[in-house]
Amino acid sequence: MKSMINKSRVFIVIFLFSMIIGSPFVIKQVIAKKVQEIQSSKEIAEIDNNENSNDNIETVENKEEENKTSNSKKIDIKFEKVDKSYFDDALFIGDSRTEGISEYGGLDNATFFADTGSNIYDIYDTSVSVNNKNVKIEQLLSTNKYGKIYVMMGINELGYNLDRTAKKYEEFINFIKGKQKNSIIYIEANLHVTKAKSESDKTFNNQRINKYNEKIRKFSDNKNIFYLDINEYFDDEEHNLNAKYTHDNIHVYAKYYKEWTNWLKEHAIKVN
Amino acid sequence: MIFSSLEFIFIFLPILLIIYYITPNKYRNYVLLFGSIIFYFIGVKDHPAYMLLLAISVIINYFIGRLIGKNKKYSKIMLIFGIIYNLSFLFVFKYYDFVVSIISKISTKEIKTLNLTLPLGISFYTFQVIGYLIDVYKEKYDPEKSILNFSTNMIFFAKIISGPIVQFDDIKKQLEGRPYKLSKFIQGVRYFIVGLGLKTIIADNIGIMWNDILMIGIESISTPLAWLGIFTYAFEIYFDFWGYSVMAQGIGKMFGIDIPDNFNLPYLSKSFTEFFRKWHITLGTWFKNYIYIPLGGNRKGTIRTLLNLFIVWVITGLWHGANWNFIIWGIFIWILIVNEKLWLKKYLDKYPIIGHIYMIFFIPLTWTIFNITNLSQLNIMFEKLFPFFGSNEVIDNLDFVKYIKDYGILMIISLICSTKLPKNLIEGKEYNWIEIVALLAIFWLSVYLLYTGLSNPFLYFSF
Numbered sequence: 001m002k003s004m005i006n007k008s009r010v011f012i013v014i015f016l017f018s019m020i021i022g023s024p025f026v027i028k029q030v031i032a033k034k035v036q037e038i039q040s041s042k043e044i045a046e047i048d049n050n051e052n053s054n055d056n057i058e059t060v061e062n063k064e065e066e067n068k069t070s071n072s073k074k075i076d077i078k079f080e081k082v083d084k085s086y087f088d089d090a091l092f093i094g095d096s097r098t099e100g101i102s103e104y105g106g107l108d109n110a111t112f113f114a115d116t117g118s119n120i121y122d123i124y125d126t127s128v129s130v131n132n133k134n135v136k137i138e139q140l141l142s143t144n145k146y147g148k149i150y151v152m153m154g155i156n157e158l159g160y161n162l163d164r165t166a167k168k169y170e171e172f173i174n175f176i177k178g179k180q181k182n183s184i185i186y187i188e189a190n191l192h193v194t195k196a197k198s199e200s201d202k203t204f205n206n207q208r209i210n211k212y213n214e215k216i217r218k219f220s221d222n223k224n225i226f227y228l229d230i231n232e233y234f235d236d237e238e239h240n241l242n243a244k245y246t247h248d249n250i251h252v253y254a255k256y257y258k259e260w261t262n263w264l265k266e267h268a269i270k271v272n
Numbered sequence: 273m274i275f276s277s278l279e280f281i282f283i284f285l286p287i288l289l290i291i292y293y294i295t296p297n298k299y300r301n302y303v304l305l306f307g308s309i310i311f312y313f314i315g316v317k318d319h320p321a322y323m324l325l326l327a328i329s330v331i332i333n334y335f336i337g338r339l340i341g342k343n344k345k346y347s348k349i350m351l352i353f354g355i356i357y358n359l360s361f362l363f364v365f366k367y368y369d370f371v372v373s374i375i376s377k378i379s380t381k382e383i384k385t386l387n388l389t390l391p392l393g394i395s396f397y398t399f400q401v402i403g404y405l406i407d408v409y410k411e412k413y414d415p416e417k418s419i420l421n422f423s424t425n426m427i428f429f430a431k432i433i434s435g436p437i438v439q440f441d442d443i444k445k446q447l448e449g450r451p452y453k454l455s456k457f458i459q460g461v462r463y464f465i466v467g468l469g470l471k472t473i474i475a476d477n478i479g480i481m482w483n484d485i486l487m488i489g490i491e492s493i494s495t496p497l498a499w500l501g502i503f504t505y506a507f508e509i510y511f512d513f514w515g516y517s518v519m520a521q522g523i524g525k526m527f528g529i530d531i532p533d534n535f536n537l538p539y540l541s542k543s544f545t546e547f548f549r550k551w552h553i554t555l556g557t558w559f560k561n562y563i564y565i566p567l568g569g570n571r572k573g574t575i576r577t578l579l580n581l582f583i584v585w586v587i588t589g590l591w592h593g594a595n596w597n598f599i600i601w602g603i604f605i606w607i608l609i610v611n612e613k614l615w616l617k618k619y620l621d622k623y624p625i626i627g628h629i630y631m632i633f634f635i636p637l638t639w640t641i642f643n644i645t646n647l648s649q650l651n652i653m654f655e656k657l658f659p660f661f662g663s664n665e666v667i668d669n670l671d672f673v674k675y676i677k678d679y680g681i682l683m684i685i686s687l688i689c690s691t692k693l694p695k696n697l698i699e700g701k702e703y704n705w706i707e708i709v710a711l712l713a714i715f716w717l718s719v720y721l722l723y724t725g726l727s728n729p730f731l732y733f734s735f
Binding site: 007008009010011012014015018019022023026027029030103104246247248251253254255 | 278279282283286454455457458461462483486487488489491492665667668702703704707708711712715716719723
C-alpha cells in the first residue's frame with residue numbers, strides 16, 4: 001500500500017512540474033490568439049465604418065480610384081472558351097479548394113501545387129508532392145515552363161491584417177512574374193462562405209473575403225494578369241455561397257468541382 | 273469554454289483550484305458557485321441574456337422545491353407547475369421551430385421561426401432539475417434549504433454543459449460535507465487526462481475523416497468508403513462523449529466531489545438492451561426513473577410494456593434533437609430492443625459471437641440515422657451502404673484507399689480503445705512507470721494537438 005501511495009505522489013509531482021514548465025509557452029499562445037481575434041474584430045468594425053463613410057463622402061481620391069477600376073473594366077476582357085488541352089501547361093497554386101479542383105475537377109493534365117492550409121505567409125516554405133516528388137514552389141517555377149498560372153489563396157490568412165496580407169500577395173505575384181516571364185497569371189477570387197457561416201463568424205465572413213478580393217484584384221492589369229471571380233457561379237441572390245453547394249459552408253461538394261473547371265474553361269484568355 | 277481547450281486547462285482550472293484550496297473549508301462551496309458562474313458566463317458571452325435565464329430558473333426552481341416540500345395540499349400543483357415551467361423553456365428554444373415546420377407542411381398558415389441559439393446546457397439542467405422536483409414530491413429526500421447549495425448543485429460547471437445528469441441528492445450530500453484526500457485529487461487528474469486523450473487524440477482526429485466524407489458529399493463516395501465512414505463516426509461519437517464524461521468526473525474529483533459514470537464499455541455489448549445500460553448511463557437512468565417506471569414499466573403486460581418502451585424511445589430520440597431523423601433513430605432502436613425482448617436476446621447472450629457481430633453491424637447504422645439530419649441525404653447514405661437498391665454516382669471507386677492509408681492507424685487505436693484498456697487506465701489505482709509515462713504522454717500529446725489547433729468542438733454541444 002505504502003509504495004503505491006508514494007508512486008501516485010511521484011506521478012503528481014512530475015505532472016505538476018511539467019505543467020509549471022509547459023504553462024508559459026501554452027499561455028503565451030492562448031493570449032496571442034485572443035489578441036489576434038480582438039484585432040481582427042477591430043479591423044472589421046473599421047471596415048464597417050469606412051464603408052459607411054464612403055457612401056457619404058465622394059472625395060477626389062475615391063473618384064480617381066473609381067475611374068481606374070472602370071477603365072480596366074472598359075478594356076474588353078475577351079474571355080474565350082477552351083477545352084481541356086488548354087490546361088496542359090497550366091499550374092494551379094492554392095489551398096484546400098484548389099486541392100478539391102485537383103481531385104475532382106477532371107484536369108489531370110494540369111499541374112497542381114495545392115495543400116490544405118496553404119497561405120501567402122508560408123508559401124515559399126511549403127512542400128507539396130507533385131508527380132510523386134516533394135517540391136517547393138520556387139523549385140517548381142524554376143524548372144518548368146507554364147503557359148498559365150492560377151492562384152487562389154486568402155481564406156487561411158483572413159485572421160490577419162488584410163493590407164499586410166495583400167502586400168505579401170503582391171510580392172508573390174511579382175515572384176511568379178520574375179520566374180515565368182511569358183506566362184499569364186490568373187488571380188482567382190477567394191470563394192465565398194455561406195450566409196450561415198458569414199453571419200456567425202467574426203473572421204470567416206464574406207465582408208472580409210470581399211474586402212480581400214478587392215485588394216488583390218488591383219494587381220491585375222488585364223494584359224498578363226487577369227482576375228477571375230468564381231463567386232458569380234456559386235453565389236446565391238445575396239452574394240453568399242449558395243448553401244446547396246456545400247456541407248461545411250466553406251468547400252463545395254466534390255461533384256461540383258467539374259462545374260468549377262467548366263466555368264474556368266469558359267473564362268480563359270487565349271495565349272498567342 | 274470547453275474542457276478540452278487550452279484556456280480551460282491552463283488558465284481557468286488551475287486558478288480556480290488554487291483559490292479553492294486556499295479558501296477555508298466552509299467557504300469552498302462559494303468558490304464552486306463563483307467559478308461555475310464565471311464558467312457559464314464565458315460560455316454564453318455572445319448571448320448574455322442566457323445567464324439571466326439560468327439565474328431566474330435556479331431561483332424559481334429553488335422556491336418550487338421548497339413549496340412542494342412544505343405544503344402537502346398544493347405539492348402536486350406546484351410539481352406540475354414546476355415541470356411545465358421548465359419544459360416550456362426547453363420547448364421554446366429547442367422544439368418551437370420544429371413544430372412550426374410541421375405545421376407549415378400541414379396548413380397554409382405562415383408562422384415565423386424563432387431561430388434561437390440553444391442556451392448552454394439547457395437539455396441537461398432542465399432534466400436534472402425536473403428530476404429534483406419529482407424526487408422532492410415523492411419525498412425521496414428533503415428539498416434543499418440552502419439557496420447557495422441549490423445553486424451550486426444546479427450549475428456546477430463540471431456537469432452543467434453536457435452532463436452527466438446527476439441525481440440531485442448525490443451532489444447535495446457531497447456539498448454538505450466531503451473529505452479531502454490527496455489520493456482523490458490525483459485520481460481526478462488521472463481521470464481528466466485520459467478523458468482529454470480520448471477526446472482530443474482519438475475523437476477529434478477520427479472526426480476529421482467523417483467530416484471529409486460529408487464535405488465530399490455522400491452521393492459521390494464509394495460504398496466501401498461509406499461503410500468505413502459510418503464506423504469512424506461511431507468511434508467519434510463514443511470517444512467524444514466518453515472522453516467528455518470522464519473529464520467531468522475528473523474535474524469533480526479534483527474538487528472532492530464524485531460524479532457517477534456515464535459509460536461502461538458499451539461497444540462490448542451483445543445486445544442493444546445491454547448497450548443502453550452502458551451508454552449515457554445517467555440519461556438512461558433518468559428515463560427509467562421518471563418516465564418508464566411511472567408509466568408502468570414492464571409490470572402491466574407485454575403490450576403495455578412495448579407501448580411504454582415506444583414512448584420512452586421517441587422522447588429519447590427527440591431529446592437528442594428536434595428533427596425527424598432523431599425520431600426515426602428512437603423508433604429504430606425500439607424495434608431492435610423489442611425484437612431482442614421477444615425472441616432475439618437469448619441467442620445473442622448464449623452465443624456471444626453472434627451478439628458481437630449483430631452489434632458491430634447495427635451500431636454504426638443507428639448512429640448514421642442519428643447523425644444525418646436531412647432525410648434525403650440519409651436516404652442517399654443508405655442507398656450507398658446497400659447499393660442493390662439505388663443508383664451510384666461514385667466519383668472515384670478507390671477513394672477509400674487514401675483514407676485507409678491516412679486513418680488506418682487511428683482506426684486500429686479506436687478498436688483497441690473500445691475494449692477495457694482505457695477503462696483500466698482511468699480507474700487504475702496503481703502508478704507503475706508505464707502508467708505514469710502513458711498519462712504524461714497522453715496529456716502532452718493532447719495539449720500539442722490543441723496547440724496546433726486540430727480539435728473539433730464537443731459533439732453534444734448544441735444541447
